[in-house]
Amino acid sequence: MVTHGTTGDVLPFVRLAAALRDRGHEPLLITHRPYAAHARRAGVEFAPIDTAAAYAEHLSRTPDLLRVRSPADLRAFYDQSHLFEQLRVECDVMARAHRPGDTLLVGRHGSALSVLIAADLLGAPAALVALSPSQLITSAITEFLIGAGLGAEISRVRAGYGLDPVTDRSGWFGPGGRTLALWPEWFDAAGPPAPPGTRMAGFVDGDELGFRGPTGRIPDAGRALFAGPEPPVLVTGGTGRALHDEFYPVAVAAAAELGRPALVVTPHRPLLPDPLPDGVTWLPAVPFAQVLPRCAAIVHHGGIGTAARALRAGTPQVILAHGLDRADNASRLAGLRLARWAPPRDWTTSGIAALIGQAVADVGYWDRAMTACAADDPERAARTAAGALENLLASDAAEEVLR
Amino acid sequence: MANPNPNSTEELIGQMWGQIIGVKPTSVDDNFFDLGGYSIHLVEFLQEVLSVFDVELDLVDLFAAGFTVAETAKTIDRARSGQGAVSSGRPL
Numbered sequence: 230m231v232t233h234g235t236t237g238d239v240l241p242f243v244r245l246a247a248a249l250r251d252r253g254h255e256p257l258l259i260t261h262r263p264y265a266a267h268a269r270r271a272g273v274e275f276a277p278i279d280t281a282a283a284y285a286e287h288l289s290r291t292p293d294l295l296r297v298r299s300p301a302d303l304r305a306f307y308d309q310s311h312l313f314e315q316l317r318v319e320c321d322v323m324a325r326a327h328r329p330g331d332t333l334l335v336g337r338h339g340s341a342l343s344v345l346i347a348a349d350l351l352g353a354p355a356a357l358v359a360l361s362p363s364q365l366i367t368s369a370i371t372e373f374l375i376g377a378g379l380g381a382e383i384s385r386v387r388a389g390y391g392l393d394p395v396t397d398r399s400g401w402f403g404p405g406g407r408t409l410a411l412w413p414e415w416f417d418a419a420g421p422p423a424p425p426g427t428r429m430a431g432f433v434d435g436d437e438l439g440f441r442g443p444t445g446r447i448p449d450a451g452r453a454l455f456a457g458p459e460p461p462v463l464v465t466g467g468t469g470r471a472l473h474d475e476f477y478p479v480a481v482a483a484a485a486e487l488g489r490p491a492l493v494v495t496p497h498r499p500l501l502p503d504p505l506p507d508g509v510t511w512l513p514a515v516p517f518a519q520v521l522p523r524c525a526a527i528v529h530h531g532g533i534g535t536a537a538r539a540l541r542a543g544t545p546q547v548i549l550a551h552g553l554d555r556a557d558n559a560s561r562l563a564g565l566r567l568a569r570w571a572p573p574r575d576w577t578t579s580g581i582a583a584l585i586g587q588a589v590a591d592v593g594y595w596d597r598a599m600t601a602c603a604a605d606d607p608e609r610a611a612r613t614a615a616g617a618l619e620n621l622l623a624s625d626a627a628e629e630v631l632r
Numbered sequence: 633m634a635n636p637n638p639n640s641t642e643e644l645i646g647q648m649w650g651q652i653i654g655v656k657p658t659s660v661d662d663n664f665f666d667l668g669g670y671s672i673h674l675v676e677f678l679q680e681v682l683s684v685f686d687v688e689l690d691l692v693d694l695f696a697a698g699f700t701v702a703e704t705a706k707t708i709d710r711a712r713s714g715q716g717a718v719s720s721g722r723p724l
């Protein structure tokens with residue numbers, strides 16, 4: 230199983246791997262070094278694709294991903310982040326671990342190019358896991374950018390394994406019927422739908438295994454916040470750095486303007502204003518599953534894992550969405566009155582403070598969130614996803630679809 | 633928008649971008665991405681172009697031309713006159 234990105238991209242794979250292990254399989258998670266501990270805690274075998282230092286350096290470059298406007302931009306990002314070398318590492322790991330007739334390759338949709346190469350090299354079945362609807366909606370654009378920007382170098386990687394160049398781009402990227410979607414059908418129906426035949430398993434986020442936060446406890450500095458008379462507003466842009474430059478400055482200023490205590494959670498302190506306004510506390514990480522139900526509202530970037538987590542906690546959310554899948558996630562939730570959101574052009578301190586104020590005062594939110602999530606069970610979603618992958622492995626791979 | 637022909641392809645593109653991105657271009661030289669557009673907006677725009685102009689734009693043409701109102705209008709007009717390429721079945 231190959232995935233890339235930050236916590237929202239990796240934990241679902243850890244959870245999925247754990248579900249496969251529970252069903253008697255021997256999953257191998259191939260991803261960034263800092264997630265080795267998560268895999269170990271879940272009892273899942275792990276192979277790193279980088280070092281902690283290389284991953285940190287890569288993260289520092291990820292804001293460039295938000296500025297990719299052409300195939301050449303994407304190629305430059307791959308070159309600067311040494312992602313073609315990483316691609317070879319991933320292929321080599323899969324080749325070593327492969328057991329003919331007994332191995333299924335699973336990759337994160339849009340980034341796990343190594344899974345597609347290894348599938349050709351090893352003759353193994355492959356499935357792609359999409360983490361949010363926009364990955365599927367924009368797949369033609371992703372394919373174009375990858376094909377036009379990376380195609381020549383991918384062909385060189387393939388040649389190194391004795392493989393011919395890909396002659397049909399669409400056929401190569403889209404293993405027919407083998408895409409698993411980690412969101413529920415009601416979320417899919419709230420916006421442009423996934424292609425017909427896509428299997429939707431529900432939100433799989435990994436929180437249920439207690440992975441969030443370094444110790445599973447709220448750090449002391451945070452606990453003081455929750456002892457006060459007013460629950461705090463939580464601000465987080467997730468664990469990544471691919472954020473609009475103004476995300477934290479605007480979110481923090483707006484939370485401070487409200488006059489409520491605020492907790493800002495990011496591992497990347499340099500992204501925050503310094504000094505922070507009075508009443509605003511920073512922590513690098515917290516166990517979100519424990520913290521969210523105790524917050525008056527959450528302001529976040531629109532990551533699907535954070536959004537699903539807030540929904541399950543019944544915590545009103547304000548989404549400052551920029552790039553990637555975020556605006557699509559936000560508009561789906563807003564259409565169902567499950568979030569308020571704003572694109573960057575509307576990010577003023579007073580405007581966002583007003584949205585947070587509305588969210589805090591939204592007494593009906595909890596009921597709406599619980600109704601939306603009534604059928605969502607993360608354990609069942611993980612089992613459903615694992616079962617769908619299992620079907621693929623158990624079947625005649627050439628024609629099988631996920632079901 | 634500065635200097636578009638009324639009811640021209642440029643004017644229609646300006647209206648579409650305003651609706652999809654939420655920011656209407658003020659010049660035919662405005663770039664889709666500079667206005668705040670990104671991939672999901674692009675998908676929506678391509679669907680709108682198909683619906684309004686009955687042409688399926690090729691991403692190669694679109695990106696090669698520079699994604700301004702003026703250049704996009706030329707790409708659409710070329711495609712409408714049958715000079716555009718098709719994007720399916722390309723090698724990687």
